[in-house]
Amino acid sequence: MGWIGGLFLIVGLSPAQADHQLRVGLFGLYQAQSVLIQAVGNSPVVLQVDGQRKSWYPQTNSALGIKRRGEQLQLRLITTNQHTGRHQLANQLNLRWTVASDSSAWRVTIDNGRLVRTLRGDLQIRIADGAIQMVLETDMENLVARVVASEMSGITELEALKALAVVARTFGLASRARHRSEGFDFCDTTHCQWYQAEDRLDRQDRFARLVKQAVTETESVTLSFQGTMHPTYFTGSCGGMTTTPELIWSNGAAHDATEHQPIACQWCRDSKFYRWQRRVRKSAFTAVISERIGVRLSPKAEIVAEINEQGFVPAVWIVDRQR
Structure with missing residues (x-):
């Protein structure tokens, strides 16, 4: 058993050119406290600690x-329910796994089965904001394929x-440094682009083939x-009406939209996403907001939606007159 303090762990496959690599922050919403990583396939894994190499041949339950x-x-290291390969890692700069075959992958399990995903690429793991942070390094075309599939x-x-x-692809290149302060380029949620890793494309069905072709x-x-x-x-x-980022956020995020005129979109009106509801207790909602903003809201805090001329909600205001 080893310990890594204030450092990070790197799990890697075949190296790629640095200028083509992108860093995707994974599973941030889950605030993972434990991770289980398994090598998919029978390729030998090399564990490198300060230049010392230890070969490990993945088996079932390894x-x-x-x-x-x-x-x-x-x-x-866990192999058939027995702990092996113990290392004292407190003074190490990093730990690197490499797999000989480019076709190999990692199966990552979060918090005892809460989430299971398959990954390909270099995986960096460290502590950030009270949880295990995982960052996947991959190239742009792999990222695009996974986003489209997701x-x-x-x-x-x-x-x-x-x-x-x-x-x-355009969004990825234009927004590459969106999470730079957090140590990666993009997150895997709809804040950036939805990214479900390899699982959907590994099915080898018609959809997966069409995504790869596209x-x-x-x-x-x-x-x-x-x-x-x-x-x-x-x-x-689109909510039944086309728009631009400026009309939603009024932040000039894209180009000048002065000539843009919203038009009705029947396709989205017929979509299952056109009208939906989510219910949450007000006390639970205000508790989350209080934690995020660092201010304790009173039970009488009001939630006010700002609606623009196009019917979009660019902002939600929290009004608490008892503070």
Whole structure:
């Protein structure tokens, strides 16, 4: 059993060119406290600690277990329910796993089965904000394929998949440093682009084949306006009316929209995402907001939605007259 304090763990596959790599922050919403990493396939794994190499041949139930203990990572190698390969890691700068085969992958399990995903690429693991933070390094075309598969699940129109591939690639290149202060380029949620890793594409069905075809046929294709690439925001449903980021957020995030006129969109009006509801207790909602803003709200705090001329809600205000 080993400990890593104030450091980070790197799990790696074959190296890629640094200028083509992107860093995706994974599973941030889950605030993981434990992670189990298994190598998929039979390729030998090489454990490197300060230049010392230890070969490990993955077997059934073989895994690398990681737990958060305060501001340290507790690390152990697990093989058929027996702990092996113990290392004292408190003074190490990093720990690196490499797999000989490019086709190999990692199966990552969060918090005893709360979430299971398959990954390919270099995986960095460290403590951040009271949880285990995982950052995946991959290249742009792999990222685009996974985003398209995640965002367009079940859609088999090739041209629609190609259109989103171009949009996702453009957004990725134009927004690359969006989470720079957190140590990665993008998150895997709809705050950036929905990313469900390898699982959907590994099924090898018609949808997976079409996604790969769409990404290949649009490789390196991006969108620009007046010679400049901008973040290309997109949604699962436009709410029945087309718009631009300026009309929603009024922040000039993309190009000048003075000539844009919203039009009705029947396609989205017929979508299952056009009208939906989520219910939450007011006490639970205000408790979460209080924690996020660092101010304790009173039970009589009011939630006020700001609605613009197009019917969109660019902001939600919390009004608490008892403070």
